[in-house]
Amino acid sequence: MLFREIYRRLGRGLLLLLAVLVAGMVGYHWIGLSAGHDWNWWDCRYMTVITVASVGYTEVFPVRDIPGAEGFTVAIILLGAGAMVYASSVLVALFVEEDLRHALRRERMRKAIHKMKDHIIVCGTGSTGITVVRELRATKRPFVVVERDAERLARLEAEFGKDQVLYVQGDATEDDVLVKAGVERAMGLVAALPTDKDNLFVTVSARQLNPNLRIVARAVEAGTAPKLLKAGAHRVVSPNAIGGMRMVSELIRPTVVEFLDKMLRDRERNLRIEEVPVPPDSPLVGQPLRQAPIRRITQLLVIAAWEPEPDRYTYNPGPDYVLTAGVVLIVLGEVDDVIKLRAFFETGERSSVVHVPPRT
Structure with missing residues (x-):
């Protein structure tokens, strides 16, 4: 049952109960006038409430001595009891439905995490962790959040939407929590908890x-x-050290800092400096850059290349730079183009490059 339907039924039950109370007030007032009694509206309301609630207090009006009053009271009891039972059942269903819905969401999330592989686990969503999550979302990387604080998880869902972020609620220092997050199948983990311990x-x-x-x-x-x-x-990252470098960079290279900030915050173009490894079995291994149609299938700019052996960087590699197995190209461009280039490097075929829908 959907929440909207439950709220609709609850509203109907409350309206029905209100209608019974109004009918009881009007009915008792009319019966009193018919019998020559001037029953005020306050007494009529009180009589209706104790009748519907069946609390057994002393009757305000002598209903047994007035024709029709006793039958009317019985009708009010039955209608009021029915309205209260209906409203109560819907209210109970609301809580049961909410618990069931949370249980189903947790089960769907558990199954989705169980299917993940080569993902990133983010432990903690404080000021550092939430920045990590935003960047992973922006670069379309699969990730799982591990967070103990329910309020932080609620803020996470409020920012990104429900069912948009996979998470495990628990203490990241416990092994079983990490296992639930798929640590054995993950490719990376960010430890961003509040304390160094x-x-x-x-x-x-x-x-x-x-x-x-x-x-x-x-x-x-x-x-x-x-x-x-x-x-x-x-790697170990110190927020204090990063903050200090940022402050001095704002003084001595402000244009570079502004460029990087605009690149990271541009909402129209999702630009990043990314890395694209060349797999050992790629058909492009041994070919120069000019034969790898990077600029034809993407708008990426190759700004450097890293060779694991002998751990060397080549900056601004030229068209004659030969791609070797394991080399990592450092490129500047849109995230969707990075995904396309990775697919191309794996197969060497442009037909394998699929369109990546924009992130919503």
Whole structure:
């Protein structure tokens, strides 16, 4: 049963109960006038209420001594009881329906998370975590949120919409919660809990559950960073250090900062600096960039290339730069074009490049 239908029925029940109360007041007043009694409206209302509620208080009017009054009282009792039973049943159904709806949503979410693979787990949705979530949404990456605070989850749904963000409500430092989030199948994890101690616990647990997981942890205290790295984090990010770099960049390179800000906040064009790896089995391995029709199928600009061996960056690679297995191209452009290029690199066929609908 839909909520709208329940609210509609509840409204009908309350209107029916109100109609019984009004009919009782008018009826008793009319009966009193017919018998030559001047029963005021307050007494008529009181008599109707105690009759409908069946509380058993002393009768205000001598209904047994007045013709028709006793039968009218019986009718009011039956109609009032029926209206109250109807309204009460709908009210109970409202609570049951809400609980059932939450249960169904949790089950759908559990099944969706169970099917996920190579996703990112975001532990904590404070000021740092919510920024991570927004960026993952903007770049269309699959992710699962782990959050203990119900109020933060409510704010998450208010910002992105219900059923738009998959989450697990629980303590991210507990192994079973991480397992529910699919840590064994995930490709990355962001530890953005409020305290360094909790982030350290998450890092240790996640590394034990998935040795291949890429972990990025948040650290407030500078002394915590070495411990997080030793516990298994690939990178440690300090909000204080990032904030300091941002402040000095605003002074010495304000145009660059403004460019990056506009790129990240542009609502018309979803521009990002992204990385596109060349798979080892890609048909484009061994070919120069000029034969990879990047500019023909996308509007991406290749600004650098990283070679894992010997861990070297080539900035602004030219048309003769040869693509090798495992090389990662760093590109600037729209997210949809990045997705198209990844698909093209995997098959080498333009027919594999599918249209990616815009994010709503």
